[in-house]
Amino acid sequence: xxxxxxxxxxxxxxxxxxxxxxxxxxxxxxxxxxxxxxxxxxxxxxxxxxxxxxxxxxxxxxxxxxxxxxxxxxxxxxxxxxxxxxxxxxxxxxxxxxxxxxxxxxxxxxxxxxxxxxxxxxxxxxxxxxxxxxxxxxxxxxxxxxxxxxxxxxxxxxxxxxxxxxxxxxxxxxxxxxxxxxxxxxxxxxxxxxxxxxxxxxxxxxxxxxxxxxxxxxxxxxxxxxxxxxxxxxxxxxxxxxxxxxxxxxxxxxxxxxxxxxxxxxxxxxxxxxxxxxxxxxxxxxxxxxxxxxxxxxxxxxxxxxxxxxxxxxxxxxxxxxxxxxxxxxxxxxxxxxxxxxxxxxxxxxxxxxxxxxxxxxxxxxxxxxxxxxxxxxxxxxxxxx
Amino acid sequence: xxxxxxxxxxxxxxxxxxxxxxxxxxxxxxxxxxxxxxxxxxxxxxxxxxxxxxxxxxxxxxxxxxxxxxxxxxxxxxxxxxxxxxxxxxxxxxxxxxxxxxxxxxxxxxxxxxxxxxxxxxxxxxxxxxxxxxxxxxxxxxxxxxxxxxxxxxxxxxxxxxxxxxxxxxxxxxxxxxxxxxxxxxxxxxxxxxxxxxxxxxxxxxxxxxxxxxxxxxxxxxxxxxxxxxxxxxxxxxxxxxxxxxxxxxxxxxxxxxxxxxxxxxxxxxxxxxxxxxxxxxxxxxxxxxxxxxxxxxxxxxxxxxxxxxxxxxxxxxxxxxxxxxxxxxxxxxxxxxxxxxxxxxxxxxxxxxxxxxxxxxxxxxxxxxxxxxxxxxxxxxxxxxxxxxxxxxxx
Numbered sequence: 001x002x003x004x005x006x007x008x009x010x011x012x013x014x015x016x017x018x019x020x021x022x023x024x025x026x027x028x029x030x031x032x033x034x035x036x037x038x039x040x041x042x043x044x045x046x047x048x049x050x051x052x053x054x055x056x057x058x059x060x061x062x063x064x065x066x067x068x069x070x071x072x073x074x075x076x077x078x079x080x081x082x083x084x085x086x087x088x089x090x091x092x093x094x095x096x097x098x099x100x101x102x103x104x105x106x107x108x109x110x111x112x113x114x115x116x117x118x119x120x121x122x123x124x125x126x127x128x129x130x131x132x133x134x135x136x137x138x139x140x141x142x143x144x145x146x147x148x149x150x151x152x153x154x155x156x157x158x159x160x161x162x163x164x165x166x167x168x169x170x171x172x173x174x175x176x177x178x179x180x181x182x183x184x185x186x187x188x189x190x191x192x193x194x195x196x197x198x199x200x201x202x203x204x205x206x207x208x209x210x211x212x213x214x215x216x217x218x219x220x221x222x223x224x225x226x227x228x229x230x231x232x233x234x235x236x237x238x239x240x241x242x243x244x245x246x247x248x249x250x251x252x253x254x255x256x257x258x259x260x261x262x263x264x265x266x267x268x269x270x271x272x273x274x275x276x277x278x279x280x281x282x283x284x285x286x287x288x289x290x291x292x293x294x295x296x297x298x299x300x301x302x303x304x305x306x307x308x309x310x311x312x313x314x315x316x317x318x319x320x321x322x323x324x325x326x327x328x329x330x331x332x333x334x335x336x337x338x339x340x341x342x343x344x345x346x347x348x349x350x351x352x353x354x355x356x357x358x359x360x361x362x363x364x365x366x367x368x369x370x371x372x373x374x375x376x377x378x379x380x381x382x383x384x385x386x
Numbered sequence: 387x388x389x390x391x392x393x394x395x396x397x398x399x400x401x402x403x404x405x406x407x408x409x410x411x412x413x414x415x416x417x418x419x420x421x422x423x424x425x426x427x428x429x430x431x432x433x434x435x436x437x438x439x440x441x442x443x444x445x446x447x448x449x450x451x452x453x454x455x456x457x458x459x460x461x462x463x464x465x466x467x468x469x470x471x472x473x474x475x476x477x478x479x480x481x482x483x484x485x486x487x488x489x490x491x492x493x494x495x496x497x498x499x500x501x502x503x504x505x506x507x508x509x510x511x512x513x514x515x516x517x518x519x520x521x522x523x524x525x526x527x528x529x530x531x532x533x534x535x536x537x538x539x540x541x542x543x544x545x546x547x548x549x550x551x552x553x554x555x556x557x558x559x560x561x562x563x564x565x566x567x568x569x570x571x572x573x574x575x576x577x578x579x580x581x582x583x584x585x586x587x588x589x590x591x592x593x594x595x596x597x598x599x600x601x602x603x604x605x606x607x608x609x610x611x612x613x614x615x616x617x618x619x620x621x622x623x624x625x626x627x628x629x630x631x632x633x634x635x636x637x638x639x640x641x642x643x644x645x646x647x648x649x650x651x652x653x654x655x656x657x658x659x660x661x662x663x664x665x666x667x668x669x670x671x672x673x674x675x676x677x678x679x680x681x682x683x684x685x686x687x688x689x690x691x692x693x694x695x696x697x698x699x700x701x702x703x704x705x706x707x708x709x710x711x712x713x714x715x716x717x718x719x720x721x722x723x724x725x726x727x728x729x730x731x732x733x734x735x736x737x738x739x740x741x742x743x744x745x746x747x748x749x750x751x752x753x754x755x756x757x758x759x760x761x762x763x764x765x766x767x768x769x770x771x772x773x774x775x776x777x778x779x780x781x782x
Contacts, residue, residue: 016670017667017670017671020663020664020666020667020670021663021667023660023663024417024660024661024663024664024667027656027657027659027660027663028660030656031653031657031660035653059496064493064593090460096453157452157455157460157461157462158460202596239496239505249504249505263427264428264653267423267424268424268657268660270420271417271419271420271657271660271661271664272660274412274413274416274417275413275416275417275664275667278409278412278413279413279667281409282409282410282671
């Protein structure tokens with residue numbers, strides 16, 4: 001405890017300097033916490049994605065049509081629990097700017113493949129009964145203000161009908177929720193594939209993607225391979241990936257985010273290390289005479305060394321904790337800002353501990369050399385001002 | 387002694403003592419170098435992308451899309467509509483009497499990257515026979531032009547550099563479509579450099595499609611755009627909208643590039659705040675070590691202004707050195723690097739572009755550095771000027 005007062009005294013010796021050092025470390029750890037929070041947040045979303053879901057696409061590109069016959073052949077692959085073809089209708093609802101995508105699916109295949117898609121049984125039955133029926137995600141329903149019984153016209157940009165128009169009419173018969181996912185993830189509109197397939201003027205009996213559920217997520221690589229091998233010699237080759245690899249691939253197309261984040265954090269920490277080391281060294285330099293007095297009155301070399309180290313530790317850890325706490329309180333607010341569409345992100349506990357660990361390392365790296373210097377201090381030389 | 391001579395004298399003396407305060411002064415230099423390096427590197431991403439896209443657009447061309455589409459991928463034009471658009475007034479006509487225009491169809495193709503073998507998406511653009519007249523900036527660097535009716539394509543320079551299998555003479559397979567790369571072209575760094583070009587009719591038949599994505603036309607000068615827009619709007623059979631190419635690509639670059647700019651500014655600003663604290667620390671301690679010196683100057687008649695200016699000049703100079711170091715680091719590590727990303731308005735297709743750390747970014751870095759230096763120097767300068775002379779001298 002008496003050490004604490006000594007350290008406290010040393011810190012209060014130049015309050016402006018201590019405060020400014022604190023502030024710059026706080027800033028750095030605020031940045032560290034926020035950036036790593038975003039980084040970990042993204043990889044957490046990745047972890048939620050299931051390897052038990054495969055996505056079969058044409059090898060040509062993501063949305064090139066594949067024959068509908070692929071669906072039945074994939075369903076026969078061992079280990080596959082459910083399959084549905086997928087057709088996209090991209091269009092607008094009421095206003096041209098109000099984009100709405102409708103996905104044509106086989107409802108039975110979909111609910112077998114995706115156990116987390118929760119549709120009340122009577123609504124699922126209604127969807128199977130009603131050719132123009134759609135099951136709407138709760139988030140999409142909230143966005144568009146739809147309720148059961150609503151008739152919704154969608155003006156499609158990409159799929160025209162046999163009657164020459166592009167206006168598709170659907171009936172809302174039910175809602176779905178997504179288990180385990182954030183509430184705003186249930187944002188799709190599912191329609192009967194058959195209704196779309198019969199109504200469209202071109203591209204009949206083709207699907208844009210095929211969704212596959214498999215019993216064991218660990219076997220996703222083998223089953224993906226088995227599916228692609230099946231069509232390897234056909235004109236319609238496929239590219240099968242599990243959902244996780246698929247999303248990771250998309251993210252990779254945006255650019256190497258985590259590299260950028262790590263580079264910035266590296267630059268920040270290096271700058272900071274230099275700064276703290278310098279300030280602490282300077283403060284020890286200025287107090288050479290005082291440290292010599294401490295030694296004169298009986299403090300051992302080790303105690304003086306520890307005192308200097310403690311000073312560095314207290315400043316770094318205290319400031320890091322404040323910076324991380326600031327990041328933890330600000331990140332959820334900023335990331336839940338609508339329009340970003342990522343939902344609230346949190347600074348995970350692991351980042352918090354990592355940050356404190358970095359703070360300790362920082363304190364050691366910047367505190368050890370001056371502490372060493374304080375330890376070796378020769379009393380006579382120091383007091384005589386040499 | 388005039389105030390100016392005073393300022394010069396004190397500043398000069400001040401700067402000469404800088405080497406004695408080297409290690410604390412380095413704090414400012416390194417702190418600001420970090421801010422400038424991070425700011426410039428992240429901004430070079432967005433300016434590089436914006437540059438690649440705006441380079442693609444020319445004011446004398448217009449792109450016609452379906453009027454509900456914001457980009458080419460989402461647009462759909464029937465053959466009839468295309469014929470009407472090609473006949474519309476306002477379009478330049480060549481010596482052969484044909485409209486200088488190209489009806490284009492976009493397909494996207496997956497091709498492995500050279501560096502890591504991962505599949506990336508590229509655009510295969512079917513173009514009309516007037517390509518050379520319409521886009522004179524496209525010139526072949528290797529091989530020859532594709533011939534219509536044959537499955538031949540020419541590949542953009544950036545596409546061949548970044549993706550494998552697109553070298554001259556290679557045969558590439560898109561599904562059951564085998565294409566031969568017969569040429570490599572350069573369009574001067576625009577978005578087309580990341581694309582593959584082939585004959586539109588051949589692409590349409592290979593993909594069994596009957597609709598185009600867009601029509602690009604060369605405009606008559608000076609008011610071809612107005613004429614074209616009025617003509618297209620009047621035609622009841624059409625639901626299309628022309629845009630000047632410059633405006634179209636400007637809009638395409640906005641969303642992603644402005645997001646990157648925002649990220650750069652936020653991170654840069656937070657780092658700058660940290661650097662201001664560091665600069666304050668340094669300058670306060672610089673003033674402190676020179677307490678007696680400053681007090682002596684004041685005692686023999688130097689005014690407070692000279693002292694203030696000398697401290698600020700020191701901070702600014704250190705900031706400038708920091709900016710130079712930061713800009714140099716960013717330039718060494720990132721300038722000219724090739725990056726690819728989505729966000730070029732062609733759906734998920736990649737745009738390959740070069741990071742550019744040009745004069746404007748470096749100027750921006752210097753402005754930020756000076757702002758940090760000024761903020762960091764001002765308070766300590768005022769403290770120095772307010773130093774009670776008698777007390778300070780007694781400290782001797």
